[in-house]
Amino acid sequence: MWKWRSWIDGKWSARGSRPSPLRRGRTALLAQAPPARQWSAVTATRSFLGILLLLAVAGCSRSAVNEEPVTLRLMSAGGYNRTAEEEAVARFRAKNPGIQVEFMQAPGRDYYVKALATIAAGSDLDVLWMGSGFGLFSWRDALLPLDDFLRDDADFSIGLYQDAVVDWYRHRGVLLGLPYGIDVQAMVYNRAAFDAAGLPYPTPDWTFDEYVEMARRLTAFGKMNAGACRYGAGVDKIAPHYFGVSLLSEDGAKSGFHGKAAREWLDTNVKLLRGERSFLRVGAQGTLDRLSEFLQGRVAMVEAYSWDVGDLRDRARFPWVLMVNPLGRDGQRAGWASSSGFAISAKTKYPREAWHLLKELVGAEMQVKLMATTVPARTDLQARYLETNDIPGANLSAFLEMLPYVKIAPRIPELLEVSQENDYWFELALQGDDKTEDIMDRLEHSTNLILSTSPARQ
């Protein structure tokens, strides 16, 4: 019985079988052929090393002959800034014709997460937009120090920039980014809504209690009159600075929510947003964002940010006026602020080229172009802010008047987690299932736990 020989193994699997004529001939031919070359281990090793050497030479010569042009990758959140960024890139390319610039865009809400992930993954990212999430990057050594560039570059004068704003981009004394603008918060109100309700307009020395009372009366008027603003004021949450508290302590090492003032802040939020509903909780489920609710005429007063000016000018169908924030219950005025700027990734392959691009992105032309959305960081340009944004009756000077009162939040690496924790307990309070006192205690406890056990600081 025949059994097939395995041609790979080269073995006879048959027992007592007679080879075929074809196989007999082949065997005879093989018997006459010269012996096959014997590959020794030494020969194999020499061949392998030879191949490696050839590849290395080929690789070197290839990189010497075919140099790819330098391409810088710029990440930003896009939106209002995109046109100005493109113009800045065009200016940069005109001065550096051999360098390409590629844009990467990330949606606003997840911008920092995407930027961090891109840098961590070692993907090519050279220059990135930087704002209030600076701490997420600085603590992780994700940004390139700029002090050496500043020292060596005589063309760039850091002295023209507002010192306090430049300091926002320092981490442990090292400069890691540069600003082009200051984002400030004030209040904006619908003048027509106040006229319809017969209420006096807010004044610069208005207090938080007056603000709440105006909102209550406007809401009551809106309930009784179709076509009027339905709510007097709209907030995501009433800012803690009206009660003299803040999310974090000055040094960012522990929670700022403790004591009677913090409980009062939470109680007021629950009362106004959930109990009385004289304030609309904007941006939550079932509502639009803050500015849309205001522009649609549903809310008479909202917080306004410097980047809202363009939308207010173009989309509002009623007269609106900016006003400084009310004085808090502690008699102090405060407001949110941040800075917009750019930084260089610590993993960039082209630091010098990235520096030149960065200079263009934070330079005078960029700041002039973005005056509609942010107060310039250069002190010599701030005077032009009001001239550029000349909207009669709008009182844009409120943004400049808020500058002395702004409190920048500590730049911590756990910013996202702490903010999320704060939102969690705040929403829990709004559900009304637990006592606000217990919630404040647990919020303080959990925030301190996050800060003390954070792997980012160890």
Add this chain to the structure above:
Amino acid sequence: MRNKPLTPWLFLAPSVLGFAAFTLFPIVFSLALAFCAWDLFRPPRWVGWDNFQQLLGFTVREAPSIPPGLGVILLAVCLVLAAGVILRLRGGVRLGLAVGIAAVAIFVLLQFLEPVNERFWYYTGNTFYLLLGLPLSMACSLGLAVLLNQTIPGRNLFRLAFFLPSIVGGVGIYLLWKWIFNTDYGLINSVISLVHPAGGPAWLESRAWAKNALIIMNIWATAGGANMVLYLAALQNVDPQLHEAACLDGAGKWHQFLAITWPMVSPTTAFILIMGIIGGFQGGFDAAYVMTRGGPAGATTTLSYFIYENGFRYFYMGRAAAASWILFVMVLGLSLLNWKWMSSRITY
């Protein structure tokens, strides 16, 4: 001695290499990472059991809810009862009693101990709660399959109509239902307000209703999907003579369903149940991300969303890996329990 053949290994090599590179290595790496702290920027740092302790650990309460003496007495009573139950009682009631006594013991312990990460346990509870939709979805799938197994005009059209939601893109469904559940303008509350002036619940804004809203949406999306198709196939394998014989014996439709249809589709039920449990534990992320961002106040945050947040928002890779392995153990345990329970109930 015969040399082993090389051919099979050569044919298996691409698949094995791919498995090793994209499945086995990440699994082993994640297990190692679960014992480290790593934020992607600095090298991983060995922390031992810290990550697991931060998720599953307990600490002593500062102020116990009941006096310590009473607590110790209660615990001792529980232990004695448990020993008695195990040693003396026989029969099925033993399991129920043992579970009850264990529950009391755990309750007493929790008056003295509190979880280090109470939120993790809450999110685990959310994950289990959302699994409650699985039997409802399966029941709807079976019901639809039974109906669509009838010879009716336009049967294929009905099958297509019920199957369509399962092939529509997930994000589209979530955005659609986000508006359906809108408290002020949503379709459901608009209908409810016709009969009930106070209107409906604040679906996605309410901690009490958000999960129920997701369950309702999930039932709509999956009832007519792959499960219905599996049941249809199973129903078509049921011998019609069984129904005829039952009918001749005077059995009604419902009795026929319980005695014939339900046992005959039990293998399919077992399969769908296991796959549903695995999918249920792993799922919940996309709906939470699009519709509620895990809120309100963590009400729709599942374990998978928790893992995403820790890994890809806060960059706590070690903690996310540890949570992943805890999730794996839960899924494995439940699947084994389900397999053991169903094996005695499957009719072939």
